[in-house]
Amino acid sequence: MSRSRIARGIVGSRTRYAEAAERLEAALDEWRAASVPIKMTRDGIPPWSPHQLAATERAAMALANLVRRRREWESAVREIGYPR
Numbered sequence: 250m251s252r253s254r255i256a257r258g259i260v261g262s263r264t265r266y267a268e269a270a271e272r273l274e275a276a277l278d279e280w281r282a283a284s285v286p287i288k289m290t291r292d293g294i295p296p297w298s299p300h301q302l303a304a305t306e307r308a309a310m311a312l313a314n315l316v317r318r319r320r321e322w323e324s325a326v327r328e329i330g331y332p333r
Contacts, residue, residue, distance in 0.1 A: 255328060262326075265322075266315070266319055268318075269311070269319075273308075273311040273312055273315045275311075277311075279307065280305060280307070283300055283304040285304060286301075
């Protein structure tokens, strides 16, 4: 594989990581706005509404995607020794 093709791959990986970071920020904003209770109370674990559950699932998926994109980018960088 040519060095320029690898460099383009790194740029693409970096772009996908940046997009994943933006999606995570948006998902976390939504999660915060949903006021999802996460601390136990004397009564036990507080219930979540369907909206709170959906917001939590979106935030979790966005975080997992960010980690996947980060690993992808780091792998591409290691492959060529490209500066971060």
